Amino acid sequence: MKRNLKICITTDVHGTLQTRSYADFSDKKQGLARYASALKEIRKTSDVLVIDNGDLLQGSPLMTFFHKQDRFPHIMGQAFNLLNVDYFNLGNHDFNYGQPILNSFLDTLEAPCVCSNITQNGKPFGSSQIYTSSQGLRIGIIGACTDYIPHWERPQHIKGLTFIDPLSTVTSEVKKLKNQVDFIIVMYHGGFERDLQSGLPTEPLTGENVGYELAHLDGIDLLVTGHQHRSISTKIANTAITQCAYNANEFALVDFSLDEGIKSIDTQLVKMSSYPEDTELLELIKPWEEQTQIWLDQAVGTLSGHDYLIKDPFKARLHKHPLVGLLNTIQLDASNAQLSGVSLFNEPTGFKPIVTTRDLVSTYVYPNTLVVKQITGERLKAYLEKCAEYFIVLDGEIKVNPSYDAPKSQHFNYDMVDGIEYTLKISNPLGHRVIHMTYQGKDIAPNDSFSLVINNYRANGGGNFDMIVACPTLNEINMDMTDIMASYFEAHPELSLTHHNNIHIIK
Numbered sequence: 029m030k031r032n033l034k035i036c037i038t039t040d041v042h043g044t045l046q047t048r049s050y051a052d053f054s055d056k057k058q059g060l061a062r063y064a065s066a067l068k069e070i071r072k073t074s075d076v077l078v079i080d081n082g083d084l085l086q087g088s089p090l091m092t093f094f095h096k097q098d099r100f101p102h103i104m105g106q107a108f109n110l111l112n113v114d115y116f117n118l119g120n121h122d123f124n125y126g127q128p129i130l131n132s133f134l135d136t137l138e139a140p141c142v143c144s145n146i147t148q149n150g151k152p153f154g155s156s157q158i159y160t161s162s163q164g165l166r167i168g169i170i171g172a173c174t175d176y177i178p179h180w181e182r183p184q185h186i187k188g189l190t191f192i193d194p195l196s197t198v199t200s201e202v203k204k205l206k207n208q209v210d211f212i213i214v215m216y217h218g219g220f221e222r223d224l225q226s227g228l229p230t231e232p233l234t235g236e237n238v239g240y241e242l243a244h245l246d247g248i249d250l251l252v253t254g255h256q257h258r259s260i261s262t263k264i265a266n267t268a269i270t271q272c273a274y275n276a277n278e279f280a281l282v283d284f285s286l287d288e289g290i291k292s293i294d295t296q297l298v299k300m301s302s303y304p305e306d307t308e309l310l311e312l313i314k315p316w317e318e319q320t321q322i323w324l325d326q327a328v329g330t331l332s333g334h335d336y337l338i339k340d341p342f343k344a345r346l347h348k349h350p351l352v353g354l355l356n357t358i359q360l361d362a363s364n365a366q367l368s369g370v371s372l373f374n375e376p377t378g379f380k381p382i383v384t385t386r387d388l389v390s391t392y393v394y395p396n397t398l399v400v401k402q403i404t405g406e407r408l409k410a411y412l413e414k415c416a417e418y419f420i421v422l423d424g425e426i427k428v429n430p431s432y433d434a435p436k437s438q439h440f441n442y443d444m445v446d447g448i449e450y451t452l453k454i455s456n457p458l459g460h461r462v463i464h465m466t467y468q469g470k471d472i473a474p475n476d477s478f479s480l481v482i483n484n485y486r487a488n489g490g491g492n493f494d495m496i497v498a499c500p501t502l503n504e505i506n507m508d509m510t511d512i513m514a515s516y517f518e519a520h521p522e523l524s525l526t527h528h529n530n531i532h533i534i535k
C-alpha cells in the first residue's frame with residue numbers, strides 16, 4: 029500500500045508574524061499569518077508534518093519590543109503553538125537576546141526542540157525524534173545548528189554552551205535512527221560553502237556552512253538547510269535539499285511516499301503570497317502589534333543640516349552617506365574610541381528630520397552591541413583592504429563585487445571608518461588598494477596604535493575579518509545599538525552634525 033506524508037518547512041522567519049513592512053507599511057506578502065492559512069488549507073486534505081529550522085526570535089520590531097518587556101509566555105511560542113508546529117530547530121540568531129529569553133520561548137513552545145549539537149550546562153537543547161504519521165510512516169528528525177556561533181555572539185549569551193561539530197553529531201544520530209524509521213530528515217541551520225553541483229568552494233571553507241558535506245552523508249533522505257536565506261529545492265547526490273528565503277516569504281512543501289519499499293521525495297517552494305492572512309493569528313498578536321506601533325512612532329529627536337534618508341544604497345556606500353558619519357559619531361560618543369567603523373545593512377532606510385524609533389529599528393536591524401579593539405596601523409590597513417574587496421571595476425566603472433550579492437546578500441560586510449582619512453584605489457589588485465591612510469593629517473605607520481569601536485559581529489570576526497579578531501579587546505558596551513542611538517538622541521535632541529568626506533574611492 030502506498031503511504032504519503034506532506035511536510036511543511038519554514039526557516040529564517042526572523043520574527044515575521046504579519047505581512048506589512050514596519051518601515052513603510054507596504055505589503056511584503058510574507059509572515060506567519062499567511063502561513064497559518066496555508067497550513068489550514070493543506071491540512072484539509074492531508075496529513076502534515078510541520079517543522080521550523082530556526083532564526084525565529086530576531087529580526088522584526090515586534091520582537092525587539094517584545095524582548096524589552098522580557099515576558100512569559102513568549103509570543104512567538106504562542107504563535108507556533110497556534111500553527112501546531114511539530115518540531116523546532118535552533119538558529120544562530122535565536123541566541124541574540126540571551127538564554128533567559130530563549131528558554132522562555134522554548135518553555136512556551138509545545139513542539140520539542142530537536143537541536144542536538146548545542147549543549148546548555150552539559151545538556152543538549154533538544155534531541156532527535158521519531159514522528160509516526162497517521163498512515164504509520166516513521167520519520168526520524170535530527171536537528172543541528174552551525175557551530176560558528178561563537179564567532180558572532182556576545183560571550184555572555186553563550187556562557188555555559190558547548191557547540192559540537194554538526195557533521196559528527198548528524199553522523200552519529202543517523203546511525204542511531206536509521207534502522208527504526210522509513211525516512212530521515214536532517215534539519216541543519218546552516219547553508220552551503222560549496223557550489224551545489226560542482227562542489228567547488230563558493231566562500232572560504234570556515235565550517236560555517238557544511239550543508240554540502242552533510243548532503244553526502246549516507247542515510248539522509250531530506251536535508252533542510254537555512255541561514256543563507258536562499259531559495260533552494262533540489263537534490264545533491266541522492267539527498268533532497270530545501271532552503272527558503274527569509275522573513276516567512278515562502279515555505280518548502282515536501283511530499284514523502286513509500287510504496288512497496290520504494291521511496292519517493294518531491295520538494296517545492298511555495299510563496300506565502302498565495303495565501304491570505306489568518307485572522308486567528310492576527311488576533312493573537314494584536315495587543316503586541318499595537319504596542320509596537322505606538323513605540324515605533326515615538327519621536328527620539330530631530331536632525332538638520334543634511335539629508336539622512338538613503339535613496340541609493342550603492343551611492344551611500346561609495347560616497348559615505350551622512351548617515352554613516354552619524355552612526356560613527358554615535359559609536360565614538362558611546363565608546364570614547366579614536367576610530368569607528370560601521371556598515372550600512374542590506375536595505376538601509378535612513379532617518380527623516382524628525383527621527384522616530386521606527387527609523388532607528390528600520391535602519392539598524394540587528395541587536396548588536398559595541399566592542400572597542402586596540403588596532404595597529406598594520407592591522408588597520410588589513411581591515412581597510414578587506415573592506416576594499418567590496419568594490420570592483422567593471423567596464424570602466426566602480427561596481428559592487430558580485431560576491432556580496434550572491435549567494436547571500438552581504439552588503440553589511442562593507443565597513444566605513446571615521447577618525448582617519450583614506451583612499452581606496454579599486455583597480456589595484458586585492459591587498460594593494462589602500463594607497464593613502466592618515467590620522468590627524470599624518471601618515472599612519474604599521475606600529476601606530478589606535479582604539480577602534482565596531483559592533484560585536486565584526487569584533488568576533490563576522491564577515492571573515494580575522495585581523496579584527498586578532499586585536500586585543502579594550503572595552504565592551506553591552507547595550508543594543510538601537511538603545512545606544514536612542515540615548516544619544518536623548519542627550520542631543522536637536523542634532524546638526526558636520527559631515528566629513530574622509531573616504532575616497534577611486535578607479
Ligand SMILES: [Mn+2]
Pocket residue numbers: 040083119121255256257274
Ligand atoms: Mn537567518
